[in-house]
Amino acid sequence: MSELLGVAVLGAGHMGADHIRRIDRVVNGARVAAVADPDTGRAKDAAAGIDGVSVHTEVSAALDAPGVRAVLVASPGPAHEEALLAAFERGLPVLCEKPMVPEAAGALRVVEAEARLGRRLAQVGFMRRYDPEYVRLKSLLDSGRLGRPLMLHCTHRNVSSPPGFTSAMVVNSSVSHEIDAARWLLGQELTAVTVLRPRPSSHAPADLLDPQFVLFETAQGALVDVEVFVNTGFGYQVRCEAVCESGSARIGDENAMRVTTAGGAHQEVAQDYLVRFADAYDREVQSWVDATRAGRVTGPSVWDGYAASAVAEAGVRALESGGRVAVELAARPDLYA
Secondary structure (H helix, E strand, O other): OOOOEEEEEEOOOHHHHHHHHHHHHOOOOEEEEEEEOOOHHHHHHHHOOOOOOEEEOOHHHHHOOOOOOEEEEOOOHHHHHHHHHHHHHHOOOEEEEOOOOOOHHHHHHHHHHHHHHOOOOEEEEOHHHHOHHHHHHHHHHHHOOOOOEEEEEEEEEOOOOOOOOOHHHHHHHHOHHHHHHHHHHHOOOEEEEEEEOOOOOOOOOOOOOOOEEEEEEEOOOOEEEEEEEOOOOOOOEEEEEEEEOOEEEEEOOOOOOEEEEOOEEEEOOOOOHHHHOHHHHHHHHHHHHHHHHOOOOOOOOHHHHHHHHHHHHHHHHHHHHOOOEEOOOOOOOHHHO
């Protein structure tokens, strides 16, 4: 198929604007056909200089725009359910940023809607599955060379949290990537969550519980811990160490440039996720475009998106209660078996 895949990008904020740039300048086989954002000025700025793109304030108008054959959802999480259901009604393939839908009930409605179609249309944007280091770790664990996984030790640090960021969002937004990564790396569902709350950092905004220490239990007896600290003040750091019966493997240490000059040396520290995972985002979107043009849907499913939301929801209850909370998942439809 030689015709470029026309993509409607919903959302022109930090993430959406980066995806618009990526489709226009980096990815092969696709073009930005439409952009939708309630802020018309922001949408026009993100689409500036792109030939043949139309700008809209309404999702439906963008989905129905000439040339649109696929959708990339990068709007705020609460708007995702409506966008996904609208794409399903039109039979349009979708790449949806995480969280797929923040609330587990809404995420389950998306699962049920796609299951009724009898075929997959959506991929969820858990881009760590496309990061070369995570891919290598997954391959190593699947090979069995290190024996049965016993524990995952994870670190997730940000420079600062955006305005309005809440203690619950530390779990259901920041840690959602670790939730999916743990399920994927281990091939197991997460069954219970405990959240410990050390004394907040003096760098954290008032009333924000930051950092947090999140402990997950899995269906086959492994443990996953996540140190999440979203106001470090110094950089964006993501690490993961798998401890197994016959060895361990750690990723996340060697992805930055080390600079040596007269009198010293220093290693650069990424300042946000768009820098640290730039290659993973490029690979993710290129993979989605290639699969879509071939009539296939690959990558994380809406079931993965639902499971992440359900685990995160249990995590927020654990944060609020101070106790261990079991994760409750609905029955998995055959489509995602």
